[in-house]
Amino acid sequence: MRYGVLGTGAVGHSIASKLVELGHQVTMGSRQAGNQAAVEWARGAGEGAAEGSFADAAETGEALFNCTAGTASLAALESAGAEHLSGKVLIDVANPLDFSEGRPPTLSVCNDDSLAEQIQRAFPNVRVVKALNTVNAEVMTNPAAVPGDHDIFVAGDDAQAKAEVRSLLEAFGWRTILDLGDITAARGLEMYLPLWLRLWQSTGTAQLNVHVAR
Amino acid sequence: MRYGVLGTGAVGHSIASKLVELGHQVTMGSRQAGNQAAVEWARGAGEGAAEGSFADAAETGEALFNCTAGTASLAALESAGAEHLSGKVLIDVANPLDFSEGRPPTLSVCNDDSLAEQIQRAFPNVRVVKALNTVNAEVMTNPAAVPGDHDIFVAGDDAQAKAEVRSLLEAFGWRTILDLGDITAARGLEMYLPLWLRLWQSTGTAQLNVHVAR
Numbered sequence: 001m002r003y004g005v006l007g008t009g010a011v012g013h014s015i016a017s018k019l020v021e022l023g024h025q026v027t028m029g030s031r032q033a034g035n036q037a038a039v040e041w042a043r044g045a046g047e048g049a050a051e052g053s054f055a056d057a058a059e060t061g062e063a064l065f066n067c068t069a070g071t072a073s074l075a076a077l078e079s080a081g082a083e084h085l086s087g088k089v090l091i092d093v094a095n096p097l098d099f100s101e102g103r104p105p106t107l108s109v110c111n112d113d114s115l116a117e118q119i120q121r122a123f124p125n126v127r128v129v130k131a132l133n134t135v136n137a138e139v140m141t142n143p144a145a146v147p148g149d150h151d152i153f154v155a156g157d158d159a160q161a162k163a164e165v166r167s168l169l170e171a172f173g174w175r176t177i178l179d180l181g182d183i184t185a186a187r188g189l190e191m192y193l194p195l196w197l198r199l200w201q202s203t204g205t206a207q208l209n210v211h212v213a214r
Numbered sequence: 215m216r217y218g219v220l221g222t223g224a225v226g227h228s229i230a231s232k233l234v235e236l237g238h239q240v241t242m243g244s245r246q247a248g249n250q251a252a253v254e255w256a257r258g259a260g261e262g263a264a265e266g267s268f269a270d271a272a273e274t275g276e277a278l279f280n281c282t283a284g285t286a287s288l289a290a291l292e293s294a295g296a297e298h299l300s301g302k303v304l305i306d307v308a309n310p311l312d313f314s315e316g317r318p319p320t321l322s323v324c325n326d327d328s329l330a331e332q333i334q335r336a337f338p339n340v341r342v343v344k345a346l347n348t349v350n351a352e353v354m355t356n357p358a359a360v361p362g363d364h365d366i367f368v369a370g371d372d373a374q375a376k377a378e379v380r381s382l383l384e385a386f387g388w389r390t391i392l393d394l395g396d397i398t399a400a401r402g403l404e405m406y407l408p409l410w411l412r413l414w415q416s417t418g419t420a421q422l423n424v425h426v427a428r
Contacts, residue, residue: 110405148427180412180415191406194402208428210427212413213360214422
């Protein structure tokens, strides 16, 4: 399958590399084609790896990952072009972390709204699925980096899109995937970040995740 | 030891009953002495159980539990009287859930502040420890109601207060107690609630809790 991965940071690298490893064709997109990090990634990632603008990645991909910084995601998707997004599954991995006042960050949207809902409203024809934002870049594509049982979540309005994302998450190595319902569940998934940041701080490792005991 | 438990709902009942069971003297406080739920609780809970106003409970207790509704907590503590709170450990179990717009609730404070911080600022001499707000009333005092390993959190500025709360949580049956740092960690603990509510909805049980795998 062909994937477009928007974003050239640690998350974009982790997702894009895993997709190539699984045999998919991947275009890593950035604000301008020729982005140095994307060019180096495409050169090193081997067969099936390419780079280009956000629009290139979105046009090429049959399904898309939003791995941009949460506060820049809407602009990135605008730049990708609604016509290149329409009808496609968009896996929104981003967290709307606002570092403008320093650390710890606040969320630029929360409580009665979420980034994933903003994206869904801005691009009504996109099949947005919130997933993977609750773990760090490495754990996203290598759940075994965290010992023991631990869980990942999906949320979105499109059941078929969530089923497709579930299959992909299984290919990434996830064993317990909890469907939290419609896209408004993204509020809870994004508002979990302040707790995640404290867990990282207090345990001294970002290789952590939660397991839901019940 | 003498405890004051502010609040007569399911959380207040669970905490107050467990404290009595552990051999402590407990005054359940409400807006006015003679509250029917508190009177019935005190009558049924046996030796060591009493009821009264918020001020009665706060004055009597050597340590206090805030089990009031989060949106009413500051008023309840005002009513209890700063002179009755000063120097005492206050375990803040409340969640600032605002149901005024219906369900799901939003948080009346979040992101760059929290209820626990508001309480700490309003009553600087109180030794506030945020704890137990991440599980339901029954699980708070009976962690074994949820199978397997799962964790509870404490946050607060006063290390000695947190040590005292840790001992009490161990007496409640908690085995893994993670210290998340100063009182600002309450933001993460309170902002976890929207995710908790979705976990309840999607799993169909409120007898759930998270284990931090790492």
